[in-house]
């Protein structure tokens with residue numbers, strides 16, 4: 001088989017491909033593996049009950065079932081669903097949005113593919129623009145989305161050391177410059193992989209720089225406000241017409257329905273819808289049908305606060321405590337757990353790379369993700385890139401406890417060998 005450059009790019013074993021393979025095989029084929037790798041959300045019984053109830057209602061109503069499965073909705077997404085989302089955002093946050101500011105995608109991952117390539121890459125005058133990540137480490141899933149080379153640039157963060165065992169990243173505004181070749185800023189908030197939440201000040205500063213440079217600020221809200229609200233610190237939701245906010249139903253517990261929601265200016269939404277038509281014809285209807293009532297009543301925000309956020313916050317505290325007990329003798333710092341569904345561990349001066357540590361842990365039946373995948377746009381000379389791992393804490397707590405012990409053992413062995 002002869003692959004095109006596009007084919008080669010998408011099949012060359014990128015981080016996200018390996019990660020999803022690990023996820024698929026651990027969750028479906030090797031359930032004995034201790035799975036602390038990919039970003040599958042947890043099973044939260046109360047949320048499952050809500051969705052099951054919606055599903056029953058849907059399947060009992062032939063007309064609704066037909067409009068869900070028997071018709072292509074508009075490429076921008078079903079009008080009523082977009083209206084309900086817009087009303088909810090307007091009522092709850094005062095954002096000046098209507099259905100014309102909302103588009104539905106097949107998962108937020110595919111929304112990023114379209115948005116990034118709409119804005120960056122080769123421009124009509126032959127020059128190239130890139131997406132700038134103001135604070136890397138950033139989401140592994142962005143890495144290979146760009147259709148041209150050097151698609152991302154990234155800024156290293158400031159690192160605040162907190163006590164002996166914790167730290168927090170901050171945007172380094174002194175180093176953040178916007179060039180002619182910057183197409184947009186993109187940040188995930190809360191951040192995958194680090195559990196960082198950019199402060200309101202950081203967001204308004206980024207917004208100000210983006211507006212001055214006339215480039216959009218893309219905020220990836222897969223874990224954030226207003227839903228699923230996996231946010232353990234105060235963080236105001238942010239949107240204005242220069243912001244592209246990308247939301248998802250996945251981390252509410254619905255990764256299988258593949259529904260993303262883009263909130264942006266009308267111009268961006270129109271461009272997005274045209275591209276979505278070419279690539280997908282239309283987006284899937286099941287996510288919108290299952291959740292429409294929850295948006296119309298505003299319950300989606302309430303449920304996130306009542307069930308989703310507390311589940312992850314409690315779990316994060318439990319697993320953080322386990323790591324603190326087990327790793328007190330190891331030079332390991334954990335990023336403050338401010339949101340999302342991961343802990344980010346930094347093994348300072350680790351004598352082996354984080355990739356090697358990942359391999360050794362996999363041999364021992366524990367799946368994590370090596371941190372080096374999360375530094376798109378950064379040169380490869382920074383040791384920190386090879387000293388971190390991301391662990392997810394959503395699976396069964398007994399298994400996680402086992403996993404924490406094995407991670408501590410392997411890190412200890414690595415330091416001793418070094």
Ligand SMILES: Cc1ncc(COP(=O)(O)O)c(C=O)c1O
Nearest residue numbers: 039107108109188192222248250
């Ligand atoms: C930060 C972030 N953005 C986007 C996505 C894509 O999610 P989905 O395509 O399921 O909406 C993920 C998935 O894990 C994520 O962690």
